[in-house]
Amino acid sequence: MPDAISSLDRRKVIRDALGIAIASGAYALSFGAISSTSGLSLLQTMCLSLLMFTGASQFALVGIVGSGGSIWAGVAAASLLGTRNALYGVRLSTLLKVTGLRRLAAAQLVIDESTAMAIARDKESESRFAFWTTGLLLFAFWNLGTFIGALATNALTDPKVFGLDAAPPAAYLALLAPRLRAREPLAVAMAAGVVALICLPFVPAGIPLLIVAAFVALYGLFGKSR
Amino acid sequence: MIWAGVLVASAACYMLKLAGLSLPSRWLQDVRIQRTVPLLPVALLAALVAIQTFSLGQHLVLDVRAAAIGVAVIAVLLRAPFLVVIVAAAATAALLRLI
Numbered sequence: 001m002p003d004a005i006s007s008l009d010r011r012k013v014i015r016d017a018l019g020i021a022i023a024s025g026a027y028a029l030s031f032g033a034i035s036s037t038s039g040l041s042l043l044q045t046m047c048l049s050l051l052m053f054t055g056a057s058q059f060a061l062v063g064i065v066g067s068g069g070s071i072w073a074g075v076a077a078a079s080l081l082g083t084r085n086a087l088y089g090v091r092l093s094t095l096l097k098v099t100g101l102r103r104l105a106a107a108q109l110v111i112d113e114s115t116a117m118a119i120a121r122d123k124e125s126e127s128r129f130a131f132w133t134t135g136l137l138l139f140a141f142w143n144l145g146t147f148i149g150a151l152a153t154n155a156l157t158d159p160k161v162f163g164l165d166a167a168p169p170a171a172y173l174a175l176l177a178p179r180l181r182a183r184e185p186l187a188v189a190m191a192a193g194v195v196a197l198i199c200l201p202f203v204p205a206g207i208p209l210l211i212v213a214a215f216v217a218l219y220g221l222f223g224k225s226r
Numbered sequence: 227m228i229w230a231g232v233l234v235a236s237a238a239c240y241m242l243k244l245a246g247l248s249l250p251s252r253w254l255q256d257v258r259i260q261r262t263v264p265l266l267p268v269a270l271l272a273a274l275v276a277i278q279t280f281s282l283g284q285h286l287v288l289d290v291r292a293a294a295i296g297v298a299v300i301a302v303l304l305r306a307p308f309l310v311v312i313v314a315a316a317a318t319a320a321l322l323r324l325i
Binding site: 023026027029030039040044047048051052053054056057060061063064065067068071072074075077078079080081082083084085086087088089090092093094096098103104106107108110162163164165166167168169170171172173174175176177179180184185188189190191192193194195196197200201204205208209212213215216217219220221 | 227229233235236237240244254260264266267271272274276281284286298299309315320323
């Protein structure tokens with residue numbers, strides 16, 4: 001447990017986690033703003049940040065609703081985007097060794113940032129400390145940022161004047177960029193964009209995303225393995 | 227309807243997180259699953275960028291959002307923080323509409 005960590009290591013973890021949490025809080029401001037302009041109430045917006053608590057899924061759900069898609073297309077996209085957290089959980093389960101209520105609490109904190117911080121540590125005790133510190137700080141700042149962003153945007157009368165309709169694609173791009181460091185994901189991203197635009201005029205809103213997901217599944221599960 | 231969607235999607239995302247921590251790890255350690263799942267967010271986010279930049283309803287359109295996303299790409303390449311990327315894109319769209 002944390003006792004095994006030197007106070008120096010602990011300070012460094014807290015400093016890093018705080019940096020990540022503050023940055024994500026700023027990002028949550030834009031989530032709150034986009035969610036509000038998409039027509040979700042303050043309470044619905046806060047429920048997403050408190051209960052869903054996984055950025056890409058939240059952005060996708062409100063973005064699809066905001067662009068006129070059905071809520072269920074948004075639900076499907078949010079769930080598909082959440083599948084990666086299951087793989088994070090697999091990596092974390094051997095490090096965290098949580099059971100019972102602690103496991104139920106830990107599960108909500110399994111996201112990109114807490115996983116990255118936990119697996120970057122050498123010792124298990126440090127990994128656990130990094131996971132909980134990053135997860136809890138991020139949860140606090142993410143929800144605070146969402147609240148302020150949503151509240152501030154509720155006061156605006158015409159979001160288009162502020163270019164807020166251009167905010168969701170920019171948000172997706174910012175989420176996407178760190179995942180494009182290799183050739184295969186870059187090619188997949190390009191192909192996905194093209195496929196989505198090709199089917200868009202012919203199917204209801206939201207469905208192009210499911211078509212893209214089906215293509216990826218076929219490619220990943222049955223494509224040539226390298 | 228939005229409420230139902232918010233709650234169902236939140237429950238689904240939580241169950242996925244919990245499944246990873248709870249299921250026997252060999253179930254999810256299949257090579258094909260390990261390869262496919264990380265590509266899903268890449269493809270879906272890219273599709274979302276394309277759709278919300280170049281469409282209005284079910285029509286393909288080219289408007290100020292294309293310029294806005296161009297600015298966002300430059301900001302990302304310069305490794306600007308998240309919020310800067312988004313504000314730069316929104317400001318671009320807002321300014322071009324003023325002209």
